[in-house]
Amino acid sequence: MKIISSMATRALLAELAEAAGQALELAVSVESVGGVDAAKRVRAGEAFDAVVLASDVIDALIAEGHALPGSRVDLVRSEVAVAVPAGAPLPDISSAAALRQAMLAAPSLGYSTGPSGNALLRYIDHWGLSETLRPRLVQAPAGVPVGTLVARGEVALGFQQLSELIHVAGITLAGPMPADAPIVTVFSGAVCQSATAPERAAQVLAWMAQPATAPAKQRQGMAPA
Numbered sequence: 001m002k003i004i005s006s007m008a009t010r011a012l013l014a015e016l017a018e019a020a021g022q023a024l025e026l027a028v029s030v031e032s033v034g035g036v037d038a039a040k041r042v043r044a045g046e047a048f049d050a051v052v053l054a055s056d057v058i059d060a061l062i063a064e065g066h067a068l069p070g071s072r073v074d075l076v077r078s079e080v081a082v083a084v085p086a087g088a089p090l091p092d093i094s095s096a097a098a099l100r101q102a103m104l105a106a107p108s109l110g111y112s113t114g115p116s117g118n119a120l121l122r123y124i125d126h127w128g129l130s131e132t133l134r135p136r137l138v139q140a141p142a143g144v145p146v147g148t149l150v151a152r153g154e155v156a157l158g159f160q161q162l163s164e165l166i167h168v169a170g171i172t173l174a175g176p177m178p179a180d181a182p183i184v185t186v187f188s189g190a191v192c193q194s195a196t197a198p199e200r201a202a203q204v205l206a207w208m209a210q211p212a213t214a215p216a217k218q219r220q221g222m223a224p225a
Helices: 007-024 035-043 055-063 096-105 116-124 130-136 144-152 200-208 211-219
Strands: 002-006 029-033 050-054 071-083 110-111 137-139 158-161 169-176 184-191 222-224
Touching: 002 007, 002 035, 002 071, 002 110, 002 116, 007 071, 007 184, 007 200, 035 050, 035 055, 035 137, 035 144, 050 055, 050 096, 050 137, 050 200, 055 184, 071 116, 071 144, 071 200, 096 130, 116 130, 116 158, 116 184, 144 158, 144 169, 169 222, 184 200, 211 222
Parallel strands: 002 029, 002 050, 110 137, 110 158
Antiparallel strands: 050 184, 071 158, 071 169, 071 184, 071 222
C-alpha cells in the first residue's frame, strides 16, 4: 500500500507504517514530499492508496473527487515552534507582543510553503508588519525544512512544525508559538480515488488513528487528533 504525505508527518508515518504493516500483515510504504507537491500529484491522478495532508487540503481533495467521500481520518495535531541557530541568544516569544518584537528585531525570518507558513503570514499581516518584514522573509523551498536554513545561518528565526524542527541539527528551539498566537495544524488521512484496495487503505488509516499510537505521535512532537 502506497501513501503520500507532506514532510511534517514524515518521521511519524515512517514509524507508524512499519508498525501497521506488521500488525495488518501488508507492506505499507510512505513517500513524503512538500505538501503542495503531494496535493498536485494526487490531483494529477498518480497512483496512491492514501494521502496524509493538512485537513483543509484533504477536504478539498475529497470535494474535487480525488479522495473518497467519508474516508477522512484525523491523525495528529501539529504545533508550530520557533528555532534559532545553535548558540544564538533565545528571543522572548512568551506572548504575541513579545514575538512581534522578536520578529522586528530579527534580520531574517524563515517560513514554510505549507499551512504553517500561511498562518504565520496572516499573523504578520494582522500585526501590521507586512511591509516592514517582507524584505526579510525567506520561504524555504518545497520539501526543504526551515530548520535547515536556520542551521546554515541563512535565517535568524525559523517557524515550522515542531515535528520537523526536532530532527534538525545545528538549531535551538526557542519554544512553541505563544498561547495567544498559536499555529496548530490537524493532519488527516484519506483514501485516494486511485486506491487499488480502498478497504485496506481505510484499515491502515484507522490503525494509525487508534489511541495506542499516541506515544509515537508524542515522540515526534505531535499530539493525537
